[in-house]
Amino acid sequence: MMNLAANRKMITIAAILAACALPLVITDEYALRVLNVFFIYSVVALSINLIVGFCGQLDMGRAAFMGLGAYWSAILAVRLHFPFFVAFLTAGIFAGLVGAILGFLCRKSSFDYLTLITIGFNVVCQVVFLNWIPVTNGAMGIPKVPVPEFFGFAFDTNLRFYYLALGFLVVCYVLIERITKSKLGRAFEAIRDDSIAASYSGINIQNFKVLNFAIGSVFTGLAGSLLVHYTQYASPFNYTLDESVYQLQMAILGGLGSLPGSLLGTLILVVAPEISRSFYEYRLVFVGFMMVIMMIYWPNGLLGKAGVGERLIGIMRFRKKEPEEAGR
């Protein structure tokens, strides 16, 4: 037991060191850019995992929160000339607040409605990004978003940004892992597995759902902010419903409820399209088949727990249909 924990720590540290050393091998700017995007999207996938995988709330509008973070940060940095870290941190807080408000409104909503509302919220956000021209500059977007800069040190090359994005991912990963392994995470999982039993354990389900949504949104917002400072351009066409579904797939592919799984899922969906043209062309069909096949044969994703413990199944049962019966 102790040994395993120690090993795990060693492996983690080794992985981080290896990631730090990777740019020595990979000098190709394009590969670095793809990796940087992968780091940022990993955080998005982790936040989706926190909401969908750990708390069982099927959120299909995550891109909206990425957009909220991105626009907040871009507006602060470009129009109001705030320094990067202020724009970045407040973007997370802003997205978290909006997440808390949305979560609060949906705190009593059932599964279907929450999913519908998150989709609707994504549409609403996109319409606002597109049309609130005085603030968002509408369809033309906000160009020339400054690169991240800390006290005069600008992360203006792919290599420099690589370390920033890697650091961001490591910090987010560690924080999310700690949350999921704390009292908080246990409460989320309890709500997912059986909300009635959870409330009888003294968990205020509504508050914890709101909290879960807010925490997830903070991370999504931070990722959105960082990405916009990297691409230096905020555009409403980046935060569509399709984008949300693609992000959800990253979390699903790796395994809902598994944090390393989220990284793997993101790696595959971000990196694979860049490798092969044919994959590129058929990627949407591929993810379609993947979603069906994974759900039937491998519902826990690539790195999810194997065996009977189907994480998803406990979320909301067809009570009136008694799953153990007629299931053949």
Added chain:
Amino acid sequence: MNKRLAFLVMLIAVTLFGVSVASAADTIHFAVVGPMTGDSAGQGIQMKAGAQLAVDEINAKGGVNGKKMTFEVADDMATPNQAVIVAQKLSLDKKILFVVGHNNSSCSIAALPMWEKTGVPVISPSNTNPTLTRLGHKNYFRVVVNDDIMVNQVVKLAVKDLQVKKPALVWENSDYGKGMKDVALKALPALGVSLVGEESYVPGVDRDYSAIVTKFKGLGADGVLFLGDYTGAALLAKQAKNLNYKAKIVGASSIAHPKLIEIGGPAVEGVVSVTSFDPNDLRPKQAAFIKKYDSINKEKPGEWGAHAYDIVYLVKAAMEAGATDRASLIQKLQGGKSFDGVTGNIKFDKYGDVPDKKAFVITVKNGSFVSYKTK
């Protein structure tokens, strides 16, 4: 676990070292970048087809200065974030001499800084938003008439030729439509008329224009300036006809497409449009191009195909005038002579625009486009 690990390692390895195979130095490489998958893939595919036709013709005749031309296609998925990644990849590829693209203004805005870093000339066949050439990117050109010119002409056409007194405006809610709307809002008062109504629609989603028509009818608008795609224009015309609304419909370039008539049927009779390319052009050069394109692609070219075709020939001309690399190509294009393409006369000003290019006016008569005599 091991299998998964192996898969992962393989994946990373392929990404990192999967650099495309180098090719002979006696070829001219370029890239066509646009949406190749997703909802607006049709436009990107036209760009590809237009460029392909030009390349095939050129290569068949011995190439440019003895060098063959070849190009690769990249998909920006019409999303700015992806456009940046594509730009990062191709701009570092030393072989790539120039880029035909992007299709969407938002993608150009996002990717231009990246292209500029390595000095790749980017020539867009379809970015019409006036602000694009004013962002200060020296490597950016477009062969299409920008909205400033186009929409001013549309407004003039409506007010002067068609005698519209109470115009209403419909614009598609995209960077394209938004840019045109801004121009129209400035141009109308200059001609002494004021707008009675202004509505927008989401291209590719909205299919119901009856509310807009009913509203315009109630406002008594006698002309509709349609600044959007041909599908929207066709549907608007049909629904106007169904609701007995008889305003004149005047549009800009993007409605002048055979599909307008195909979808709109008799309802689009009399629709007038300013366009930078007429797919039914009967002048010999244009007609030959259209016929050839049609025979290969089983579809008449729209402005994307025609412009992409022109861009390739334009670069050929510049190279024959002495351009050899990215920098000299930009130089040649900037100070270039005028080039006569299928879409008209191309001569860039200092911003990379084509101010002298003439747009012409066509109208639908008896189920096909004919040219419209302006006053």
Added chain:
Amino acid sequence: MIFSTQDLTVKYGQITALRDLSIILESGELTTLLGANGAGKTTLLKTISGLLKPTKGCITYQGVNIEGLQPDRIIKMGIAHCPEGRKALPRQTVYENLKMGAYIRNDSGVEKDIEYFFERFPRLAERRDQLAGHLSGGEQQMLVICRALMSKPKILLLDEPSMGLAPLVVKEVFEIIRQIHEEGTTILLVEQNAKMALKIADKGYILEVGKIVAVDDAQSLLKSKAVQESYLGG
């Protein structure tokens, strides 16, 4: 012998609900199955009617092995299962519920049979067009039994028909069961109310944690000291 199970084993995941269970039903007899909650009585009925698939064993009906058939095939062969917990179809009317009972029948006698039950149970007739969900517990139980009989079964499986019913209603329900039995239908009755069940039964099985622990004719079981202690609240 019209029906029997041989060495029937059923598992829910890792939990064995029935272990090598063998029972025999004689034609026209009323057999009762007694046992505590979770002993596997309901599991047995579900397995017979095809809702569950046994991991091992064999179910013979009229000399044919019916193990593994789908529920709709089994009811067509003449085995009707009347599930526990008054599973009337709450969003359908009383009439529609009865008609559902005759789902497998294609003969013209369905309406006549429905009228027969309405005549026999005037309380159902009164509520003919009411949603079944609005009936009282006793009425629902009556309806569910009639519904099962609508398929004209040769064997009727009854799962705790008295559950949660007032004593008077329980009496009524048992009276119905007794009548059906007298009319010649073979019945397998699962009951918690052991005393009443044994009183009308011909034979009884006692089930404990998935196993048969005793089988005898009903009268002897009723008198047995052990049975009295465990199941009759002695």
Added chain:
Amino acid sequence: MTELVKTEDLSKHFGGVKALEAVEMTIRESEILGVIGPNGAGKSTLFNVITGFYQPTRGKVFYNGVEVTGHRVDSVVDKGLARTFQNIRLFDQMTVLNNVLVGMHLQIHPGIMETLFRDPGKGQKEIEARDKCMSLLKYFGLEKDATLVSGNLPYGKKRKLEIARALASDPKILLLDEPSAGMNPNETAELMQLIDGINRKGYTVVVIEHNMKLIMGISHRIVVLNFGKKIAEGDPAAIQADASVIEAYLGKEED
């Protein structure tokens, strides 16, 4: 003896069905209270109304003299209640230990610093909680299963784990809803000892049961419900002799 819980005129109607009608009952400190009655008599509904899962149609619930009617489940639980369920409700995807730790939800207050800036499971509060949970698991003989996923446990252990989880919150009152369901006589006897042991440690226990042996064997007091009404209350001997109880529930002796 203090009255921990008191209900006044407690009624719950579902549409036209009177699941509970004017029930007045008390739960006294340190007792084992049995609740019996035919299926559908309103026993579970009574639990659900007392714990705030259902809002009563009429009437009040007091806890230690404070009215808790209409409070949310978790806030009622916070007053010192815990329960188990008729159909076991564990957190099936979580480990046995984590199930019990969730039960301790209201006892652990790690604070944001400990959550975010200590290694998972290394915080002081967390370590204390784990120790307590492990000793609880040991009491139920589950310590070897601590790292297993609870959904994979056999039935009997699931029942025990559910009780362990309920006890983790250190409740004043433990409500057990048909704890012996599906247990064989030996297991039932074991369970009776367990309940008795828990009660001796000072917990008040309320049990809904069909198993007369268990209920008569351990209850100090029994409440009988029928058709949503309380029809009798008293010690086991009195209940067994009560005519109305015999008629409604135990069954008449004669024909």
Added chain:
Amino acid sequence: MLLQHLINGLSIGSIYALIAMGYNMVYGILELLNFAHGDVYAVGCFAALGLLTMGVHPALAIMAGIIVGFVINLFVEKLAYRPVRYSGRVTPTITAVGIAYIMRNAILKIWGPETFAFDIGVRGSNLQFGGIIIGTLQIYILLIAVSCMIGITLYLKKTKTGQGIIAISQSIPTAALMGVPVNRTISIVYGIGGALGVIGGILFCIYYDSIFIGIGFALGTIKAWMASIIGGVGSLKGAVMGAIMLGLMESMVSGYVSTLYKDAIVWLLLIAFVLIKPQGLFPAQVAEKI
């Protein structure tokens, strides 16, 4: 003007109603958030288009399209939904999204994203009452929607299979014990859902004389879902009423508020509606038990 806007809204609403009916068959009876509904029937509509352009008689082409919708849904149910039928809510929802992706990209690969003319030679004329214009086509569509609703209601109420479907919606095991062949009946539900979707989709195409990929997801699944939620899950009448309300809402917002913010406003109204009246207009009674 108001009257004209109302009539416009009513005609869009009746198209939504047809699509929503098909959606609601599956949603109401099997509780599956069928994200693939729109894209499946879009395949049916495109198949009809393909036959039309090949010169097949419109009536035959439309019939074929409806059959395609029916058959695809049969296969999809068998391959993608049946294996996860008892796996909770999230799992089948995700497989449905997967199917939607496959269908949509199949259409994109075969037909591309363009808008095509959809001409079956039916030209509606206009009836004029004062200043108000009603297209005969609009009247036909409303009639078709109403007769489909009546047809489905009668089918469910009066036929044996229909009653079996209703029984399944209440409890699969109980229905099975009545002798309802569960798998076959559920297949029929999906099939009918797909066929109804195609009918709605084709009317959509006829009404606008055009067809494009967006009739599936953006104008199909999402609107049908919104309609079902407004109307109350599981109620056919609710789905129809919800769809008509949705049509009216869109028409009114476009006509009197803003076309620019139409989508946002309609969504916000829906979200507000869901929060205020979570059971919809025609709620089904559900009691939670522990």
